[in-house]
């Protein structure tokens with residue numbers, strides 16, 4: 001397992017190098033979405049606290065709110081002061097134009113997501129995106145997605161994904177070979193968002209661990225697990241051991257952000273100083289991120305730190 005300090009002073013390492021090293025160590029890179037500076041501060045604080053590398057992610061909507069170039073500039077600045085690696089991903093990119101924008105802004109990776117269109121079109125459009133992004137910067141890693149994992153890092157009333165469309169190892173291999181992607185995001189029982197019962201800690205997501213192992217063997221590329229919020233801890237560990245290299249968590253952070261902001265505002269209705277209101281929000285989200293990072297790196301986590309996400 002990764003010892004604390006192993007990854008210190010390696011912030012010059014590339015994303016590919018860090019993913020390769022973590023794979024050898026039986027760990028996964030935690031990917032956490034940010035939509036504002038509070039969330040970004042929390043993710044960086046968790047990396048600094050745990051000494052584990054982090055992957056900061058922003059979907060098209062999050063990039064639009066934050067500003068893709070502004071987020072990239074902030075991450076670049078934070079990286080210069082960090083003793084742990086920090087990477088930036090253009091998560092769930094649905095158009096070539098947005099992929100180009102992210103590549104030119106300095107993102108370390110682009111997650112191409114044409115999973116909603118038929119397989120053949122997904123192959124054609126993802127392949128084109130890989131070529132265009134790599135022409136801008138060959139060092140950028142490109143992720144492709146297949147299968148249905150539902151949409152929306154939100155609290156859902158009912159399950160969003162169609163589990164009849166789980167990725168097969170054959171599809172995975174065909175997709176990787178035809179597109180030239182560096183990272184594959186398959187559908188393996190994962191799904192975006194959380195049910196209310198998951199937010200309350202009464203239910204957990206479960207993964208098809210055997211399928212993950214088969215897809216890894218068939219493709220040989222890095223694998224990303226989307227929709228990580230609310231997943232059973234043991235399934236996370238087994239998924240990493242079976243070949244998952246990156247784990248995306250968003251809804252858990254959003255729930256912590258909202259709950260702690262609500263509490264903070266309610267504490268004193270006369271408080272108007274933003275940094276006094278927002279400081280506990282950063283702390284609360286940081287605790288969620290740190291607990292997930294420790295789990296992804298094989299450290300035992302206090303039972304109170306996960307299970308409920310507030």
Ligand code: G3H
Pocket residue numbers: 033091092152153154191192193194225226227228229248249250251252
């Ligand atoms: O790309 C983002 C993730 O897949 C997050 O999913 O909201 O279920 O954690 P989640």
Ligand code: ZN
Pocket residue numbers: 092192226227248
């Ligand atoms: Zn996702």
